[in-house]
Amino acid sequence: MKKEVKKITKSKKANPKEEKPRIKGEAKAYSFFQDVFDVVRQIPKGRATSYGAVANYIGTKLSARMVGWAMNSAHIAKPKVPAHRVVNRNGMLTGRHHFPTPTMMEELLVKEKIKVKDNTIVDFEKIFWDPAQELTL
């Protein structure tokens, strides 16, 4: 149950319509959407990262949810964002259901020599790629 924990809901829009997937080319107003996409695109093959790591790199580590939410627009973003390389901190392919086909995500991972077992990346910590660590911002 959700209970009425938060009834206030800040709902204060910090960013005015910055992300507009409908418009192509003139998306100058960068937002965490673009940041997430950019970071995810820089994930080397055979590697994977977690939403929390990406969020941490961007600075919104406290809200790893936003990363996942942003990935919802990833399938609209171009060039295509390798969202299959982004999983939760458990290494579980939680977002596989959002792909064109639920099997596409693990198939892509397997193609990159990433072992997937029971919807979870094997040796996730080994192939883990931390943008904040690798990119050294």
Added chain:
DNA sequence: GCATTGACGAAGG
């Protein structure tokens, strides 16, 4: 304008 939800994460029981 308020309540609910979400491809998460960390902490508490």
Added chain:
DNA sequence: CCCTTCGCCAATG
């Protein structure tokens, strides 16, 4: 050790 709960930020109904 497994399950439940809170926190975050933005969007959508």
